[in-house]
Amino acid sequence: MENKKFNFKENTAQALLDSRLRKNLKFAMGAMIQKRRAVFSNAQELEKLRVLGNSIRRRALSKLPELLEKLENKCTENGIIVHWAETTNQACEIVLEIMQKHKADKLVKGKSMVSEEMHLNKFLEQHGIEAIETDLGEFIIQLAGETPSHIIVPAIHKNKDEISKLFHEKIPGTPYTEEVEELNAIARKTLRKMFYEGHVGLSGVNMAAAETGTLCLVENEGNGRMCTTVPPVHIAVMGLEKVVEKLEDIPPLIRLLTGSATGQLITTYVNMITSPRKAGEKDGPKEIHLVILDNGRSKILADPQLRQTLQCIRCGTCLNHCPVYTRIGGHAYGFVYPGPIGKILTPQMEGLEKAGAMTTASSLCNACEEVCPVKIPIPELIRRLRNESYDLNGTVQGHGYKKHFMETAAWKAWELVNRIPALNAASTKMAGLFGHMLPKAGPLKEWTHTRTKPVFAQKSLHETVKEQGVAHE
């Protein structure tokens, strides 16, 4: 997937040709939107909760260094070994070292976007270690040799028929079936063995409470609990923004997260992990590691406006409600985080030259901002990144990469026409007289792919009001 040949326009064009993908996504997104609406049916209650969620996240970010230090101290006190990684490569190396220390060649993984960000599976494979995805969606896409196309529902782009075929072809001895229960049973049977064979389990972290050193992990399948309790060693990986101040900050965030993500009041499993197995306890890993990853986050944190990006709790609801995501799916974005949140997060992490193109793929319809449970002003941040794309004095890596004489000159001309009344009158007049003769070139060529040419009026409103005697003072 990643990103040497990243050509967003090509990706989107290709995705749009895939009618099965369009159909799968339209169906799935429709269902997700309905579920969310049902669980948040009380608008006032939701608004109160969003305000609370926003304030919890903002408070955490405002004292992040202090909270991270506290988290480290508390975790260490509790017996969790804390590691810091500035880059994804460092994070991968830390995981590898732990694996090697325990002579483990199998890693069982719960769902974790940070591990995707690290491209951990590929890294481990290169070092002779097998990483096994145990979340059903992740299991499916791993069989298919793909990456997640959604933050929460990684295999959302696939329908049942495709999954049936995949299981039949890729899991030895599996008869073809379209029964959902049977498909589930096949995955369960295949995976159950892996939990016992894996020496090390890996998970993400949904949020971590600095106050108590507690790692909170929500999930529905129970595989996360398997990964974090069955193997003797558990590694948790988290982005450094996932810390919150207090334990009591967690319940409202869980409610927002699960309600927004899957339309659930709460998930089937909520794991609160505070220490490795203690003397006399019957289960749990003997060793827990926490890897805290930066990967550009501290730079994002430093900018008071862009910092809002880090409020994200990875619920994916902005993807579900985004008309662009729904048309093209997650793979078209070409990076780990797709959809509206990806449009603001990825260019800040990877740089604008590499990933800035995706900021143009938004009609700024504001649907993402409307549903964001922690009130990230995504359209405002998209605008900011668009500005930075042209601004030689910007702060985001790769700023000014798009500054180009022609486009700058065009907008300067636009400014003059709209600032100088005589120019405005003349250009409107020209459009009325010659607009119909414009060749289908440039922007008009793009417009007329699937639309007729815009019609320009013979007489502008300016002229009409003058004729009709509307007052002008």
Next chain:
Amino acid sequence: MNKNRPEKVYFFGTCLIDMSYPEAGMAGIRLIQREGVKVIFPPDQSCCGQPAYNSGFPEEAKAVARKQIEIFNKDYPIVVPSGSCAGMMKHHYPKLFENDPDIKRVRAFSSRIYELTEFLVHVLKIKLADKGEPVTAAWHSSCHAAREMKVIEDSKSLIRQLKNVRLKELENEHQCCGFGGTFSIKHPDISSAMVKDKIEDIKNTGASIVLSGDCGCLMNITGAMDYHKISIKGQHIAQFIWERINGE
């Protein structure tokens, strides 16, 4: 919102109405005049600045915005027949001028902005008598009228006053039609897919006309309907209402 009935109002025509839909602008003006309010149309007005603002050129947007603020300088309400331009002037100007010495003046300007249907309903409390033939009309909510100005119920309540008009709401009313200004030419493929779904939705209502408060959406939707040879008309709500109450 100031709900007192003013003697005079400013009318901001929008650049798209000026160039392509002047009759929609005139209808908006007539609807206000009909209520006994004097409409002032400052001739030096142009564009709200949104195209540059959304495209990564805030300085150019600001220069054009500043011009409008200078022109609409008296303390009259400013009525805008577009949820998108009204949203820009009401909600984004203060952000654009956040660190500018003129910010106070900008905020005062923004507080005088009304979307047309909002103004007709809440300030003029307009009553409409329908003289038209029975018709089924579909309604398209523009994203910014819905999410920035929050005036969709006002627009619909005006249509509901017209007794011979059967108002049909779209199944996916709150999905963007794919216009998004320069988005439609920067990503024509995605935009086309969006507008195609939108016209499918409109077709499903069985309506013979689709109404909206934003000419950008209308240009996109009617352009796509023409291209696909679908004979559903598109009209700005102001023009539709004006024609109905005058039996045109």
